[in-house]
Amino acid sequence: MLPRILPIVLATLATSFATSACARSTPTASPTAAPTTTAVSTTAATTPVQPLIDLQRLRIGAAIEAAEQGRFDAAQYVDLADHPLFRWVEYANLRRDIDRLPAAQANAFLQQYRDTAVGAEFRPLWLAASARRDDPASVLAAWSDRLTAPRLRCVRLDAQLSLGRTDAPWTQEAQAIWNSSGRSLPDECDPVFAALDARGGLPPAMRWSRIEKAATEWQPGVMRSASRGLPAGERGLAEEYASFLEAPHPRALNWPKTDRSRLIASQGLAKLGKSDPDRAEALLPQYASALGFSEADRGRVLYQIALWTVASYLPDSARRLNLVPAASYDERLHEWRVREALSRSDWPAALAAIRQMGDSQRNDSRYAYFEARLAELTGDRSTAQAKYRAAARHAEFHGFLAADRIGQPYALCPSSIDADPATRNAVAANPALQRAIGLHLLGRHGWAVKEWSDAIAGFNDTQRQVAVQIAQANGWFDRAVFSLGKAPGEMQLYDLRFPLHHDASIRREAKRNGIDPAWVAAEIRAESIFNPKARSGANAMGLMQVIPATGAAVARRIGQAWTGADSLYEPDTNIALGTAYLRQMLDQYGGKPYFAIAGYNAGPAPLGRWQSQRPGMDPDFWIETISYKETREYVARVLAFSVIYDWRLDGDALRLSDRLEGRTNAPRKPFMCPLPHAVAAS
Numbered sequence: 273m274l275p276r277i278l279p280i281v282l283a284t285l286a287t288s289f290a291t292s293a294c295a296r297s298t299p300t301a302s303p304t305a306a307p308t309t310t311a312v313s314t315t316a317a318t319t320p321v322q323p324l325i326d327l328q329r330l331r332i333g334a335a336i337e338a339a340e341q342g343r344f345d346a347a348q349y350v351d352l353a354d355h356p357l358f359r360w361v362e363y364a365n366l367r368r369d370i371d372r373l374p375a376a377q378a379n380a381f382l383q384q385y386r387d388t389a390v391g392a393e394f395r396p397l398w399l400a401a402s403a404r405r406d407d408p409a410s411v412l413a414a415w416s417d418r419l420t421a422p423r424l425r426c427v428r429l430d431a432q433l434s435l436g437r438t439d440a441p442w443t444q445e446a447q448a449i450w451n452s453s454g455r456s457l458p459d460e461c462d463p464v465f466a467a468l469d470a471r472g473g474l475p476p477a478m479r480w481s482r483i484e485k486a487a488t489e490w491q492p493g494v495m496r497s498a499s500r501g502l503p504a505g506e507r508g509l510a511e512e513y514a515s516f517l518e519a520p521h522p523r524a525l526n527w528p529k530t531d532r533s534r535l536i537a538s539q540g541l542a543k544l545g546k547s548d549p550d551r552a553e554a555l556l557p558q559y560a561s562a563l564g565f566s567e568a569d570r571g572r573v574l575y576q577i578a579l580w581t582v583a584s585y586l587p588d589s590a591r592r593l594n595l596v597p598a599a600s601y602d603e604r605l606h607e608w609r610v611r612e613a614l615s616r617s618d619w620p621a622a623l624a625a626i627r628q629m630g631d632s633q634r635n636d637s638r639y640a641y642f643e644a645r646l647a648e649l650t651g652d653r654s655t656a657q658a659k660y661r662a663a664a665r666h667a668e669f670h671g672f673l674a675a676d677r678i679g680q681p682y683a684l685c686p687s688s689i690d691a692d693p694a695t696r697n698a699v700a701a702n703p704a705l706q707r708a709i710g711l712h713l714l715g716r717h718g719w720a721v722k723e724w725s726d727a728i729a730g731f732n733d734t735q736r737q738v739a740v741q742i743a744q745a746n747g748w749f750d751r752a753v754f755s756l757g758k759a760p761g762e763m764q765l766y767d768l769r770f771p772l773h774h775d776a777s778i779r780r781e782a783k784r785n786g787i788d789p790a791w792v793a794a795e796i797r798a799e800s801i802f803n804p805k806a807r808s809g810a811n812a813m814g815l816m817q818v819i820p821a822t823g824a825a826v827a828r829r830i831g832q833a834w835t836g837a838d839s840l841y842e843p844d845t846n847i848a849l850g851t852a853y854l855r856q857m858l859d860q861y862g863g864k865p866y867f868a869i870a871g872y873n874a875g876p877a878p879l880g881r882w883q884s885q886r887p888g889m890d891p892d893f894w895i896e897t898i899s900y901k902e903t904r905e906y907v908a909r910v911l912a913f914s915v916i917y918d919w920r921l922d923g924d925a926l927r928l929s930d931r932l933e934g935r936t937n938a939p940r941k942p943f944m945c946p947l948p949h950a951v952a953a954s
Contacts, residue, residue, distance in 0.1 A: 332357045333714045339364035357710050359390045370401045375410045389722035403427045408434040422449050423458035433467050443473050454485030456494055469501055487539045492517040516540040525562040538569040545576035552577050571600030582608045585615050603633050615897045619649045637666035641674045665946050669912040676929040681944035687764040689737045699738040702727050712748045740768055750801040770916050773802045777847045785855035788936050792851050794913035804843045813840040816850025823849045863934040866891050869910050874903040891932040
């Protein structure tokens, strides 16, 4: 008998494959295109697939809720016993009162579902419950070597300890956990480490190893904890080390001149450099001299001093960046060196900073573009043109900007999934995938992801791509973002990676508010990946992640009825309010979309600071010098997504350089596929 979810999957498959944006006619060469490119076409957005109503699935949802609330009566759901999702009803029922669950019942469940997602979800809960009940035999009976979390490993070690099974492998595993990190380990490990110590399994060398790891993680509390079993004299020095991490003190000037002392002192000064770079710089010479710092020790401190100075664009940024030894530079600090020079409009210094990067970083589309821009500003037109051409092959923010600079079409090379009907049907029939889709449709996202991971673990690349297509046909759009890889073929599955849903509402509200619909779609893709039930830790809700207070205020302003926060989960309401808020932000910030996007992400206070710090700066330089990494990347990502959604909506695009300035009636440009293929946007 076919599982009852299968009709949903197969019904959506047929429509999805027939209307897929990948299933386009073969592009033909444009008569105006250069011979190394081919034209890219698209179709209008297709009508979203509506899954069939599965009444048994809805009853499964009701059964899960009843189990969670302690109202489950198996007799009422006898007809669901063979349903593929019934195992999750059982899981919910067992989990609710797990501390009183008979061991035989738990073990039977684990035996039945031991290698499946529901078994993997239940096993850690049962292990923890067995430990709380002081039932080591149940812990060991339920153990699986697939479990790697330190907390669970310590639960097992403690159960073995209770049963007297502390052999050499027990000691080795306990020591490995002890020395695995410089951060605090779970409370479940405390009795294990106490027993290990009592057996002489934590000698001074191992304690010092953990102390040094903790110092590199800036964890003085862990340093103190690890030092408790040291001989008295050594413990006193360890306490001195921990105190220095908390607040540098002059006693360290008399520490023994060892590599360990130098490591601890330099880590303590580096930590100080994050909060008080001026004091850290003032203290560095005396400690470096007293303890004999190496260049690496000095570099460790100077790195943090420079980083936290330049991250705020303080006046001493350039000098402090120049003090950091070359060997201590990494990609992060190279980037900040470029930004610092850009913030001062020092084009030669910014260009020199890019040319000090490693080849991989320097040739990234971002820095290829900025090297071209800066070469152009300093009079080197030939280098600028070559670098613009290199950057323009990338279908992302800086690649699109480069294409505008040299008047080229945007690079885009969409690809399609090459799967035969047998492969598609085999994927659709995969039980774990069916369960994942069913749980997604029930709104059980966490469980759905567990089943999804089980399913795709056994798929090859083509099967995984088909699974993503099935998920998208069922409205589960984020699987393309989280499950497609970075290989060019998968990066170019644009119809999957850039889904388009509720496009009629997007077009309507964009027109009503006088803004570009591609921008609205891009915001939805960046904020929620088209999940209408998305909710953030800050209580931002729905497709455009609108905070209820903002939604209520916008509703009042535009005269729309406000029925409460839950209305933000309704796509039409969320798009209407989110789009009106974008219009409000655009008006507030002088019609400049890049300011509005930055404000949408970071809020008005940081945006005001960035505007006042660099007034009148060109948009590309201003975006690159945003202090917050999240916002800097968000602005570039939304603008790049807007270009791609232009293609999805209408087949061509507003020039990004016009979009940045809020010019929506400017000429549009085509997309072309360079040969060999362009590099896809992430």
